[in-house]
Amino acid sequence: MDSEFRTIIEPFRIHSVEPLRITTAEHRRTAIREAGYNLFNLHADDVLIDLLTDSGTGAMSRDQWAAIQHGDESYAGSPSWYVFLEAVRELFPFRHVIPTHQGRAAEKILFSAIGVPGKVIPNNTHFDTTRANVEFTGAEAVDLPIPEGRQPAVEHPFKGNMDLAALDALLAERAADVPVVFVTITNNSGGGQPVSVENLRGVRALCDRYAVPLFLDACRFAENAWFVHVREAGYEDRSIPDIVREMASLADGMTMSAKKDPLANIGGWLAMNDDALAERCRNLLILTEGFPTYGGLAGRDLEAIAQGLRECVDPHYLRYRIRSTEYLGEAIDRQGVPIVKPVGGHAVYLDARALLPHIPPLQFPGQSLAVALYEAGGIRGVEIGTVMFGRHPDGTETPAAMDLVRLAIPRRTYTQSHIDYVIEVVTAVAARAEGLPGYRIVQEPPALRHFTARFEPLPNDSTAPAERVSV
Ligand code: F0G
Numbered sequence: 001m002d003s004e005f006r007t008i009i010e011p012f013r014i015h016s017v018e019p020l021r022i023t024t025a026e027h028r029r030t031a032i033r034e035a036g037y038n039l040f041n042l043h044a045d046d047v048l049i050d051l052l053t054d055s056g057t058g059a060m061s062r063d064q065w066a067a068i069q070h071g072d073e074s075y076a077g078s079p080s081w082y083v084f085l086e087a088v089r090e091l092f093p094f095r096h097v098i099p100t101h102q103g104r105a106a107e108k109i110l111f112s113a114i115g116v117p118g119k120v121i122p123n124n125t126h127f128d129t130t131r132a133n134v135e136f137t138g139a140e141a142v143d144l145p146i147p148e149g150r151q152p153a154v155e156h157p158f159k160g161n162m163d164l165a166a167l168d169a170l171l172a173e174r175a176a177d178v179p180v181v182f183v184t185i186t187n188n189s190g191g192g193q194p195v196s197v198e199n200l201r202g203v204r205a206l207c208d209r210y211a212v213p214l215f216l217d218a219c220r221f222a223e224n225a226w227f228v229h230v231r232e233a234g235y236e237d238r239s240i241p242d243i244v245r246e247m248a249s250l251a252d253g254m255t256m257s258a259k260k261d262p263l264a265n266i267g268g269w270l271a272m273n274d275d276a277l278a279e280r281c282r283n284l285l286i287l288t289e290g291f292p293t294y295g296g297l298a299g300r301d302l303e304a305i306a307q308g309l310r311e312c313v314d315p316h317y318l319r320y321r322i323r324s325t326e327y328l329g330e331a332i333d334r335q336g337v338p339i340v341k342p343v344g345g346h347a348v349y350l351d352a353r354a355l356l357p358h359i360p361p362l363q364f365p366g367q368s369l370a371v372a373l374y375e376a377g378g379i380r381g382v383e384i385g386t387v388m389f390g391r392h393p394d395g396t397e398t399p400a401a402m403d404l405v406r407l408a409i410p411r412r413t414y415t416q417s418h419i420d421y422v423i424e425v426v427t428a429v430a431a432r433a434e435g436l437p438g439y440r441i442v443q444e445p446p447a448l449r450h451f452t453a454r455f456e457p458l459p460n461d462s463t464a465p466a467e468r469v470s471v
Helices: 025-034 060-071 079-091 103-115 128-136 164-177 198-208 221-232 242-250 274-290 301-310 314-334 367-379 414-429
Strands: 098-101 120-123 138-143 181-184 213-217 253-257 268-272 349-353 382-384 402-407 440-446 454-459
Touching: 025 367, 060 268, 079 098, 079 242, 079 301, 098 103, 098 274, 098 454, 103 128, 103 253, 103 268, 103 274, 128 138, 164 198, 164 253, 181 198, 181 314, 198 213, 198 242, 221 242, 242 301, 268 274, 274 414, 314 349, 314 414, 367 402, 367 414, 367 454
Parallel strands: 120 138, 120 181, 181 213, 213 253
Antiparallel strands: 098 268, 253 268, 349 402, 382 402, 440 454
């Protein structure tokens, strides 16, 4: 950090490599047509640079692979469980830690234990699985980001913050119907944007005033802590683990996916201080995930997570991580392609609605851009917009707040030349944006449709009504 040189290098060297399969544009056009124009349906061998998600796709370290050899597979009380517990508690000192196979299992258990029809759960912005798990229990998921959080081009250092006035208004009216307030750090669906400690303190104060518990959806806590370290006054001299512990101290519990910041390929947990709630959650855990000392994970997974937790709070790693995402965003921005600003922690979000104004939201500009990036250069991103959030539990459809394409960067996986290639492809596709078609859905499931829906491109001048099958 105190180097006289400006270049921020990867703080690791490569120890084992995986081949990439080079494909032609013609091959990709066929593959995506056969996949119903849904990037989730592709064979991953047909993808060149996979920016679909940063979830479970990171490269594990030598020390994580070594830790895997220490995995103890005892059904109950495995030493690996204690290694995991200690590593989690080092950063998140909650009384109860309940391991799960991934984040959404933690959500399902928590919302089954607390959420019932008629209840409402506020969040700065729910991630798709969080929203779906809330709605599945019959509760209502409400997003309360600050107004800047809904405007892609507006800069704000903590654009992930929750709108405290809106939360206050909701709690004043309906506190009895709010079993928990959630804050997602960083705010994934809102652009990977951080939440300040000051904002968290404000949420805590409101939760105290209305006697409602506060939980963190903490998947990207280390990236959030890095932003606090470099952007929030008073935190420049505080260590990352220390900032994480302060954020944890403001909450009553958390849900977690170990597939993000903890650098593991699978895993998650649920943690809390409330003894009675923990007991209800453990009983549900035993029903679906497993015994409370492994919860759907192998002992070796618990070891990999514990080691990953130690690595992900390293300031050299975080500096490289955040800078490499920013490098991609800055280059795309320089080319005049609209993105969510400032650049988030784990991903660059292209503003498809602004880039493709000729495609109305209900013809899915984000899907159109995502398909075009794949066809042109084999890059797989993900639509975060009207496909993902536009359909409601009552079957109606409205435009989402934004139509974005997220290019998520797997941790420690791609090099700068891979990213330079991505910049070149995005620039080329943006140059012919006005020729990209809208899409219609020809088949969709009732919830989380973005994973399995099938699409068809519309003729360029189309206003054709949608005819679709619900499965
Ligand atoms: N919360 C947030 C903020 C997330 O980003 C995710 C997953 C989850 C919860 C669920 O965790 O996948 O382990 O069940 N996000 C991934 C993504 C899938 O691509 O952003 P999970």
